[in-house]
Each structure stands twice: as C-alpha cells, then as structure tokens.
Amino acid sequence: METAEAAPAPRAGRGSQHPQTVRRWAEDGKAAQVKEVDIGADERFVICFNPEAAERDAAIRERLIAQLTAKIDGSDKLSATKRAELRGVISTKPGLHRYLRIAPRGLLCIDQTAVKAVTRLDGKYLLRCSDPKLSTEDIAPGTSNSSKSNAAGAT
Structure with a gap:
C-alpha cells in the first residue's frame, strides 16, 4: 500500500x-x-x-489488571492486617498500584476511574x-x- x-x-x-x-x-x-x-x-x-501504540498500551493494561485481579481475589476474607500487608506488596509495583483502590472498609478492588482515565491516553x-x-x-x-x-x- x-x-x-x-x-x-x-x-x-x-x-x-x-x-x-x-x-x-x-x-x-x-x-x-x-x-x-x-x-x-x-x-x-x-x-x-x-494506533499501534494504542493497541499495545491496551494489551499491557489488560495484562496488569488481570495480574492485580489475581492478587486481590479472595482478599475480602483476609484480616485487616493481612490486607494491609497485601496492599503494601502491591504498592511496591507501580504498574499494579495505579489501578488499586481501597474501598471504605479497607477492601481491595480495581479502580475503574483510574482505568478509564488511563484508557484515554492510549x-x-x-x-x-x-x-x-x-x-x-x-x-x-x-x-x-x-x-x-x-x-x-x-x-
């Protein structure tokens, strides 16, 4: 072409x-x-x-969110101390930490607002x-x- x-x-x-x-x-x-x-x-x-970089950025973000989801799955059943330890481990990984949200009761979840904001920059x-x-x-x-x-x- x-x-x-x-x-x-x-x-x-x-x-x-x-x-x-x-x-x-x-x-x-x-x-x-x-x-x-x-x-x-x-x-x-x-x-x-x-556009090629946008596709790559989206794929990397999906992979990071999948890793974060795997780490925090089942964390609701952990004690507050263990969840705080997990949060500390995740905070040392900037790629994962940027998508982590702490719910009001200290529960760990994916920050959909951050995901949406970063998606605009792909x-x-x-x-x-x-x-x-x-x-x-x-x-x-x-x-x-x-x-x-x-x-x-x-x-």
Whole structure:
C-alpha cells in the first residue's frame, strides 16, 4: 500500500484556540495523527497519536489488571492486617498500584476511574519544542519523508 502524503498544514496562529491537525498514513493504512498546539512565542506542544501504540498500551493494561485481579481475589476474607500487608506488596509495583483502590472498609478492588482515565491516553504522547522554525513534521517522529529515508539508510 502506498503512503499518502499530505501537504504541510499551516501552523495555527499564536493564541489559536483550535490546534492544527496533520495526518500521515502509515504503510498498513492506519492513521498516525499529529496535532500542534502553540502556547506562546517560545514554545509549542505536539500531541501525537499512534494506533499501534494504542493497541499495545491496551494489551499491557489488560495484562496488569488481570495480574492485580489475581492478587486481590479472595482478599475480602483476609484480616485487616493481612490486607494491609497485601496492599503494601502491591504498592511496591507501580504498574499494579495505579489501578488499586481501597474501598471504605479497607477492601481491595480495581479502580475503574483510574482505568478509564488511563484508557484515554492510549497511544498518545506529547513532544515539546522551543524552536519556532521547525515544522510539525520535523518535530514529530515518523511523520516526515526524511525520517523514513533516514531509517531506511541506517544499517
């Protein structure tokens, strides 16, 4: 499948309320999206979304939640002291701890609010640039032809 090339989008004006969106099509037909946000005369943010990374992030999160569920299953029957020990063990594992919620009576459960919040970030990452002369395509990796040719030339 051919790579669709879009003309470089004009930069959003300083103080613009609507970020400029530039789309590039990967070889497999999935869209990688890049949005530029101007925040002042000296800095810009580029928000990138990678669908392949989103799938990977979701799979990792599902695996972490399954591990946490396996650890806390049956913890309701433990004494408060044993549950506190289990909580302490889980707190040493940041990947699991971020999804752990302590119910009012000290019961351990999955924090669905945290899961929902993290789900919104799947495949997204933020880049900051202080060079006003660089285009969005030059800032965001994998969106310009030059990055593809550089990657192809490296051995």
